[in-house]
Amino acid sequence: MDLDAYAEAHAEEWRRLAELVGRRRLDGREADELLDLYQRVATHLSVLRTSAPDPHLVAHLSALLGRARGRAVGTRVGTWAGVATFWTARFPAALWRLRWWWVGTAAANVAVTAVMILWLLAHPSVEQQLLTPAEVDQLVETDFAGYYSEYAASHFAFQVWVNNAWVSALCLALGVLGLPVVYVLFQNVANLAVIGSIMHRHDAAAEFWGLLLPHGLLELTAVFVAGGVGLRLCWAWIDPGPRPRSQALAEAGRTAGTVALGLVGVLAVSGLIEGFVTPSGLPTWARLAIGVLAEVAFVLYVVVPGRAAHARGVTGDLDATLLEDRVAVRG
Template sequence: MNIRHFIKQNRDDWKQLEQSISKLGKHKRNLTGKEIDQFSRLYQKAAQHLSYSQTYFPNEDVTGYLNELVAKAHNLLYKDQVSSFRQIRTFFSTTFIGLLLEQWKAVIVAMVLFTAGGLAAFLSVLDDPLHLYSLLPEQVAQSVNPEQLGANHDAIDASLMSASIMTNNIQVAFLAFAGGITFGLLTVYIMVSNGIMVGALAGLYWHHGSSYAFWAYIVPHGVIELMAIFIAGGAGLLMGYKLFAPGAYSRGFQLKRQAKRSVQLLLGTIPLFIIAGIIEGFITPASLSLEAKYAVAVLTLIAFVSYLASGKVLLRKNNAKAALHS
C-alpha cells in the first residue's frame, strides 16, 4: 500500500478520532457508554495505523501526525486530568524534546546558515578590518573597541542588562520562527545576518590578537543562546519547507500543523533564553578569570546535553507504555 492510498483509506477514522478527542476533552463526564466505546475503537485503530506507518513510512508527515493523535487519545483514556504544573513539567521533559528530536535536521540547517554567514564575515574582516563597517550597523561598528574588552564592569547594571538581553534574544527567535510564513526566506536572512555579526566581531578581535578574551565573553551565554536561536530558526525553516513542498497535504493543513509545532518549540526555548540572559547579564561581565568563563560555557553545554539525553530516555519509556496499552 502506498502512502496516498494509506491516507485516503484511513483519514476519515482519524478525523473522527480528532473530533472525539475534542469532545471528550470538554465533556468527559457526559459521554455515553456507546461514545466511549467508539472512542476506544478509534484509538486502537489509530494505534495500529501508527505502528504500520512507523514501519513503512517512518520519515513521512503522516507518521508524526499519527504519533500526536495517538498520544492525545492515550492521555485521555488512561490518565486523569493533570495539574497545570504537571502539564508544564510534561511539556519540558518530553513534548518539547520529542518535537526537537523530530526536526533536528532543520535545526542543523539553521546552524549551518549561521555558521556560513559567520565564516564569510570572519574572513572578510580578517582580510581588511575596515570591512567591519560594511557588515555591521554603523552604530555597532563604531562602538567596538578591542582594547576595552571587559572594561567598566562596575558601571554595568546587571539586572537591567539581563532583562534587555533576554527581550532582544526572544524577539530574534520569534522573528526566526515567524519567518517560516515567508516560505523560510526571512528565517534564512535572520540566521545568516546574526552569523555575520558574530563572525565580523570575531574577525576584528582575531586581527587584534584578542580572540581568547573575545570568545571568553561570548561562549558562557552563547552556548545556550545559540542553541535556542537554532531551534527557533529550525522551526521557521521547517514551516517554510512544508509550505513550499506540502507533500500529500494541502498548504493550509501544513501551515496549521507546523505552526502549532513551531509555537511549541518557540515556547520551549524561552527558559533557555532566560538562562542565557542571566548568564550574559551577571556572569559574562563579571570580574572572573577568562578560564572561569570558559568553564561556565562547558557546564552549560553539559547541562543542555544531559537535559536532552534524559528527556529522550523518558520519551522512550512513555512510548513503550503507550504501545503496551494499545
C-alpha cells in the same frame, strides 16, 4: 441511517456529558469520564454530519462539545502535571524530532561566520570602510568588554533575554515565509563576524571568545533552534506530503508554538549567564566551563528525555484530546 434510533441509542451518553459539563467540580474519575465521553460524542457528531445531517441535532451536539472541550482543557492542561509534561516530554520531543533542521541551521551559520571572519581578516580595507580608526580602538579597548558590565547584572540579564527572545520570535513568526528567517539569521552572524574579525586583528581574540562563549553557546543554539524550526514551518507549506497543506501547516505551526514557549526558558538561562557570569570576576576558564556545561546540559536534555518521549509517540504537537474537533467537523 435511522436518525431517531441513533439518537435514542446514544441519548444517555449525551445526557451524561451535559451533566458532567454542568458540574462545578469534577473528581479524577469524572474528569476521565468527561474526556472519554467527549471523544465518543465527537465521533457521534461526525457520523451524523455524514449520514444524517439534522441541523438541530448537529447544532446541539456541536454546542455541547464546545462546552465540554473548554472543561476538558481546564481539567487537563491547567495543572502542574501539564507543566511538568511540557518540560519533560512535549518540548524536548519537539527538539528531538526537528533536530536535523536546527542542527543543520547551526552548522550553516557557524560555517558562514567562520568564512566571513577569515574573509574580513584577509581584506582589512573592509574594516576601514565600516569603522574609523578611533571607533575601532574604542571597540577593542573599552566597548566590547564594557557592554557586559555597563548595567546592573539583573537589568542586563533581562535586557538580553528580551532581545534574544525577540530574535527567536521573529524567526518563528516569519518562518512560513522562509527568506526573512535567512535574513534575520544572516544579520545576526554578520554582526558577530565583523566584531570578531576586528578583535582578532587587534590581538584581542582571547578576550572576544572569553566573553562571548560562556553565554553565547546556549544563546546562539536557541536562536538556531528558532531559525531551524521556522524553516521547517516554511517547508511544511512548500511540501506538505500526503496531508492537505492546511493540515501540515497547522501541525507545524503548533509544534513551532511549543518550541517558542520552551525557548523562553532556554533564553532565560542564557540571559542569566550573560548577566551574572560573563562580566564576573571569575577566571576565563571557569566562565567557559559554565558555558560549556550549560550547552552540554541542553544537548543531553534533547537526547535523553527528548528521544525517549519521541519514542513513546510524543511529537511536540498538542495532545490528541485537544484536537478531537477535527473529527467532529469531518463530513
